[in-house]
Amino acid sequence: MSILLSHPTKKIKASIELTSSKSESNRVLIIQAILNNAFTISNLSDSNDTKILINLLKSKNSGLDVGHAGTTMRFLTAFFASQQRDVTITGSERMQQRPIKILVEALNQLGSNISYLKKDGFPPIKINKSKKLIGGEIELDGSVSSQYISALLLVAPTFKNGLIINFIGKIVSKPYIEMTISIMRCYGADITWQENKIIVKNTAYQPKNFIVEADWSAASYWYSIAALSENASIEIIGLKENSLQGDSYVAELYKFFGVETTFTKKGIRIAKTTKIDKESIHEVNFEDFPDLAQTFAVTAAALNFSIKLTGLSTLRIKETDRISALKNELTNCGFNVAIENDDLIIFPSKNTSLVENKI
Known part of the structure; x- marks a missing residue:
């Protein structure tokens, strides 16, 4: 089956x-x-990951299957380790190839009893009922997935001695950790981040209703539509100027593609200008917002940018190897793309036609 997407005028106006x-x-x-x-939580995400998390948090079964949901796997591992309950957690074939050893080792060091049912360091895992986690002080490589760190932080206030995380090396994906900390503080957590150390004290969360913001990651696709258009005025409802989400940086990134953002009472309005800047941007580090890399890369290629995307190492262990997938599919579309370690390099492709080069 072949599908061709096109627009008769390349002029976009939408809400x-x-x-x-x-x-x-x-x-x-x-x-x-x-x-x-x-x-209560209002405006919850309708993503599969969130639906799976809701169902498994309610489940009384001893065997849980997260499917492809990576965040759910990490968060539930830490949550059930803190709940004094016997639970087995597994997932899809791909999930069983995604490492979890760093999180398991950290939790075991803090007093849990987690073992592997198949391959060492990978799901499925067995969380054995243990006493209330004592907590304490651990060391983590700063370059690990922020999901491991967030999983530990969210349950840390329940630890008898709290939690101190000392990071070794540079910390990646900082905005995702900052989001976790901000949400925890919203519920009364006593948490301090001092350079390469995070300190969480033993405190009781306090209940407070929460309204979930719209998803800046999803907004990135509309930014790309605007960037690839000749003229665009798109209202996106539900986004905040002072967002907790690191992916709100998309508003800055897409200025290079000629997309300007204006904040309104309802959310934002994005518009295409003629200010495409190919000269001042040759390399972008995605360490703090890796989920924007795919959308940005495709847009850069389509606009014939010559650019290097760095800071992509965490994309290797997603539901697929996203770096290789990007190179493969952009190459299939006729673009000139290379991988250098964990970096993606896009070269200008003057005569590429997406009609002639189908995926």
């Missing part, structure tokens, strides 16, 4: 109501579960 943030939803759901559903 869009986005899905809610999966990142915010999943973090608040863990806190809600810790508090035995003592508050």
